[in-house]
Amino acid sequence: MKITISLAQMDIAFGEPTKNFAQIEPYIKQAAAAHADIVVFPEMWNTGYDLTRFSAIADPDGQQTRQLLSGLAKKYQLIIHGGSVAIAQNGAFFNTTYIYGPDGKLMTTYQKVHLFGLMKEDQYLAAGHEEDHFAIKGINATSVICYDIRFPEWLRTLSLDDSRVIFVPAEWPTSRIPQFRRLLAARAIENQSFVVAVNRVGNDPDNPFGGHSGVYNPMGDELVTLDDQPQLKTIQIETSETDDARGFMPVFADRRPELYR
Numbered sequence: 636m637k638i639t640i641s642l643a644q645m646d647i648a649f650g651e652p653t654k655n656f657a658q659i660e661p662y663i664k665q666a667a668a669a670h671a672d673i674v675v676f677p678e679m680w681n682t683g684y685d686l687t688r689f690s691a692i693a694d695p696d697g698q699q700t701r702q703l704l705s706g707l708a709k710k711y712q713l714i715i716h717g718g719s720v721a722i723a724q725n726g727a728f729f730n731t732t733y734i735y736g737p738d739g740k741l742m743t744t745y746q747k748v749h750l751f752g753l754m755k756e757d758q759y760l761a762a763g764h765e766e767d768h769f770a771i772k773g774i775n776a777t778s779v780i781c782y783d784i785r786f787p788e789w790l791r792t793l794s795l796d797d798s799r800v801i802f803v804p805a806e807w808p809t810s811r812i813p814q815f816r817r818l819l820a821a822r823a824i825e826n827q828s829f830v831v832a833v834n835r836v837g838n839d840p841d842n843p844f845g846g847h848s849g850v851y852n853p854m855g856d857e858l859v860t861l862d863d864q865p866q867l868k869t870i871q872i873e874t875s876e877t878d879d880a881r882g883f884m885p886v887f888a889d890r891r892p893e894l895y896r
């Protein structure tokens with residue numbers, strides 16, 4: 636199956652959700668003009684890492700985000716992978732993904748499982764604990780967030796549901812972009828899946844963020860890698876390449892889960 640994917644590599648206005656909510660429609664419009672099946676945004680694009688102000692700026696129950704993404708998915712007739720946003724829910728804050736289909740209905744949600752202590756997420760956010768699965772044109776897909784890619788056991792767990800595409804919204808600092816690219820390639824190779832990563836660009840008061848959003852095939856090749864400027868890039872993948880990889884080398888069948896912990 637051919638799937639057309641648009642990577643919306645955006646800058647994020649620090650702590651200014653109103654500005655950020657206004658930013659996303661032009662990317663979606665451009666993706667629709669490129670006939671994308673799905674457009675993907677980066678991590679926590681509503682607020683950036685303005686963690687100390689979450690009580691004022693995190694989206695209550697994700698309501699504003701959900702309404703906006705649902706309406707835009709329907710208007711432009713494509714799947715919107717909403718990267719992630721900071722939301723307030725049940726007295727805590729979560730780093731949350733919403734994915735909407737062209738019918739305007741929620742396909743799945745995800746909350747970041749591994750909180751990133753280096754950027755103080757563990758002090759301000761609560762961790763998610765659930766898998767997420769959805770399908771694009773009948774092809775199974777799953778999604779994680781940024782630091783989660785350092786935990787191969789988690790991406791393997793998600794991939795066991797016959798997932799063929801792993802989405803990775805990120806807010807990954809420039810200094811570790813080489814690691815970002817190697818980790819994404821490794822997760823693609825070991826799970827014999829496509830990996831689609833969208834990182835932000837620009838700066839916050841603590842870090843520059845390096846972009847280099849990319850799409851990796853099941854061999855770990857970078858099919859496309861962006862630079863560090865805001866842009867939308869559209870690429871088509873052929874998901875039968877995951878069948879070829881899994882048929883040639885049956886890694887999933889050769890697993891020995893009884894030995895693992």
Ligand SMILES: O=C(O)CCC(=O)C(=O)O
Pocket residue numbers: 678751754780781782783785805806807808811
């Ligand atoms: O793992 C890393 O080096 C970066 C992770 C990160 O920036 C995040 O999870 O937001």
